[in-house]
Structure formats: structure tokens, C-alpha cells
Amino acid sequence: MILFFTFWSFFHSVFAAQEINIPALRQLFYEARDSEKKADLLFEKIGNYGGKEGILIAYKAGAYALKAKYGANPLNKLKNVKKAQQYFSEAVQRDPxxxxIRFMRYAVEVQTPDFIGYSEHVNEDKNLLLNGLRKFPNSGFTLETATIARDFMRQYCECSEQEKQFVQQLRL
Structure with a gap:
């Protein structure tokens, strides 16, 4: 009987991982910035991910960051921010x-209040993103992620005037 449950757990985890749809996660992450319901759904889909794929770990980190955003208890908010930071670090380490991944970490860090002290990668990630946008379509950005990054940076970029002008004028 134990062998059956072990096999079933392995079988289920392998096929559950294959069911993860990155474009669907991307859409949920984008919509969750304005919807607690979407944030909960994102966490439901990826919060228990235990694999080693960097992009999926990044979405898990994003789900924890959104739990912090919508949480009511300050201690739980801080705990979720720390988990997000941990998972983003792991995701970047796996796929630097x-x-x-860099955009998601940037989007979370740039919107995290300064007093929490979780903004150490903002400049590094911003520079990588701007460079990726300059080199698009030969940068590793898909059209969808480049568009999302550009639109986000138009609104939230901690950029110089020259960088802001570049982002505002960028056509993809």
C-alpha cells in the first residue's frame, strides 16, 4: 500500500508540474496587481510549486509578494515578503x-515600501530590463513580456530623465 501511495504521489507531482501554464500565470500575475481574487488564484496555482524551474519559482515568489500586498496582518505581510525575496533570489540564481524573472522581481521591489528594506536589486534589474528593451527583439524578451515590462516601466520606473524618455518613446 505504501508503494502505491509513493507511486501516486510521484505520478501526480510529475503531471501536476506539466499542467502549469506560464502564459496563464503571467496573465494572473498581471491582473493580480488590482485583484485580490486573482492573487489568490495565482497562489492556488503556484504557491506549492516544489520544482526547480527558475521561471516557476519566480511566479511562486510573485504569488507570495501578492499575499503580502493583500494581507491584513503585518507580521504575515512581512513573512510573505521575506518568502518572496527568498524565492526571487533562488529564481535568479537558477536563471540569471x-x-x-528579472522583471517580476523589479516590479515587486520597486513597489515595496522603502522601510521594509527590500529594494536592493532595483537598479541591477532596471538596467538589465532597459538593455533588454533596447535590444528587443534580440534580447530574450518575448513580445508579450517586453510589452508588459515597457508599460509597467512607463508608470513605475525609477529612471533618469533619459531612461524615462526612452521608455515613453519605445515602440514594440
Whole structure:
């Protein structure tokens, strides 16, 4: 009987991982910035991910960051921010050139209040993203992620005037 449950757990985890749809996660992450319901759905889909794929770990980090955003308890908010930071670090370590991972970490860090002290990668990620946008379509950005990054940076970029002008004028 134990062998059956072990096999079933392995089988389920392998096929559950294959069911993860990155474009669907991307859409949920984007919509969750304005919807607690979408944030909960994102967490439901990826919050228990235990694999090693950098992009999926980044979405897990994003789900924890959104839990912090919508949470009511300050201690739980801080705990979720720390988990997000941990998972983003792991995601970047696994796939350091992935611009989508870097964008998600940037989007979370740039919107995290300064007093929490979780903004250490903002400049590094911003520079990678701007460079990726300059080199698009030969940068590793897909059209979808480049468009999302550009639109986000138009609104939230901690950029110089020259960088802001570049982002505002960028056509993809």
C-alpha cells in the first residue's frame, strides 16, 4: 500500500508540474496587481510549486509578494515578503539572464515600501530590463513580456530623465 501511495504521489507531482501554464500565470500575475481574487488564484496555482524551474519559482515568489500586498496582518505581510525575496533570489540564481524573472522581481521591489528594506536589486534589474528593451527583439524578451515590462516601466520606473524618455518613446 505504501508503494502505491509513493507511486501516486510521484505520478501526480510529475503531471501536476506539466499542467502549469506560464502564459496563464503571467496573465494572473498581471491582473493580480488590482485583484485580490486573482492573487489568490495565482497562489492556488503556484504557491506549492516544489520544482526547480527558475521561471516557476519566480511566479511562486510573485504569488507570495501578492499575499503580502493583500494581507491584513503585518507580521504575515512581512513573512510573505521575506518568502518572496527568498524565492526571487533562488529564481535568479537558477536563471540569471531570464528577463521575465528579472522583471517580476523589479516590479515587486520597486513597489515595496522603502522601510521594509527590500529594494536592493532595483537598479541591477532596471538596467538589465532597459538593455533588454533596447535590444528587443534580440534580447530574450518575448513580445508579450517586453510589452508588459515597457508599460509597467512607463508608470513605475525609477529612471533618469533619459531612461524615462526612452521608455515613453519605445515602440514594440
Amino acid at each position: 539572464q531570464n528577463l521575465e
